[in-house]
Amino acid sequence: MIEYYTFKHSGESDSYKDEVYLTVVPSVTVAVFYGSAMKTQSKISPMMFSGLLAEVSRDCDFNRMCGVLDERLPGNAEYLVLRIEGNQIASFRRGGVSARIVINGDLRLLPNGIFGLNTGDRILVATNNFYKYLTNEGILADALVTDSCSEWMNLLVRRISDANQLKCGNLSAVTLLVR
Amino acid sequence: MPDFTLLPDQTILLIEIAAALFVSAFLSFIYVALTTILSLLKLRKTTGTDTDNLLVCDVAYFHCKGKRDNQEDSVYISHLEEAYTNGVIAACSDGMGGLLYGEVVSQYVVEKLAEAYPMKFDDQEANAETIRKISTEVYEQYRLGAGATLVMTHIMKNMMNFYSVGDSNIILIRKGRATLLNHKQNYVSLLIRKLAEGGMDTSEAYRNSRAKALIDFVGNIETNVIHTSRPIQLYEDDIIIVSTDGVTDAVSLHRMSNILSADYGAKQLARILKSGVQNKKLPKQDNFSAVVIKMDRSLI
Secondary structure (H helix, E strand, O other), X not given: OEEEEEEEEOOOOOOOOOEEEEEOOOOEEEEEEOHHHOOOOOOOOHHHHHHHHHXXXXXXXXXXXXXXXXXXXXXXXXXXXXXXEOOEEEEEEEOOEEEEEEEOOEEEEOOXXXXXXXXXXXXXXXXXXXXXXXXXXXXXXXXXXXXXXXXXXHHHHHHHHHHHOOOOOOEEEEEEXXX | OOOHHHOOHHHHHHHHHHHHHHHHHHHHHHHHHHHHHHHHHHHHHHHOOOOOOOEEEEEEEEXXXXXXXXXOEEEEEOOHHHHHHHOEEEEEEEEOOOOOOHHHHHHHHHHHHHHHOOOOOOOHHHHHHHHHHHHXXXXXXXXXXXXXXXXXXXXXXXXXXXXXXXXXXXXXXXXXXXXXXXXXXXXXXXXXXXHHHOOOOOHHHHHOOOOOOEOOOEOEOOOOOEEOOOOEEOOOOOEEEEEOHHHHHHOOHHHHHHHOOOOOOHHHHHHHHHHHHHHHOOOOOOOEEEEEEEEEEOOO
């Protein structure tokens, strides 16, 4: 079972331009779109990103889904897509969105590809703007002292808040825990 | 003393040559032995086995009185000679100034920890329960009339668990960057959560007059002990600081990153940190105590 918690905050910006997409059926698919990082006028809105994902994630296998996204999203779109099936996780990222996984008391970047998952594994998916105010040691410590994804997220948000009172632009993140 | 003057010149020459050969052979031996030892040490550093890769804790502490009437901080460090078998435990407890008997409670907390030593490294829940039990004992004695904070690290074989109640600090400095590992259990946490969930900025939370009020401490009922469920990996040159808030009130994490270099040993680091607090000359300087642990490579 996968437990998850999402966090979306405009960070005192006029609008929220990122997007967090999540489905759990038939498999867990998580995607984070870094719309606030697109400096040029975006040809794709966050809602369009979700719509496209909803369309392709239902029937496609992961590689095909990533291929379609790559083809239909503009070249400067930054996003990450994860799919969890059984005890495997597939990851594909482009640009300033990344996933980090807690392994053996350490925090590692999840590269593109397919990897095994174990019970108790914890994963954070977030935009660079979310990571900017955190250290790996802080993310790790918060992961290891909490029992749930929401608690973990709350502690991370507290750290960002201590740095800037959440006045830092769009913040988007998902915490995942393998039960 | 032998009289060499009676020997023929040729024999003296032969003795001198023999002595010179002996000295040069001896020096060569020393050179080869030193080179071998150094290369072996270098090899251990890069391709060592698990035992070779074990780090050791270089530990130092300070325990100083600020402008308060009483010293309400207490410090505990476990027996370092048992580090390999039972790990190294370092703890700081800060008696709550607003309540009575702060110094008595903090002292009681560290004495109870000493009694509980050795603790099982991998049974974090049992160790948290030990702390909860201490808290319950304090509660039964003082009925919320006295309390203390507690921060404790347990380091064993390059891994660290930590335990925290209240608003003292466990800081990890890695690659020149200081991170507070434990969150302070104060009211501002609740306010931040509420504001963030409402999509607002959190500046209002920090302005709240009760922002720094503790929501948990040793001496509370059913204390929530923040603790790691699995240990954190430690690396060579990591610096861990277990301290009361008297230290961080005077020296910010950013400042710590700047003044505490991994080039120093624990003793020197503790001395620099202590001077940093004293040099700040805060008019209401709280008592300040810290255990400084530097992770070093073992040569044994």
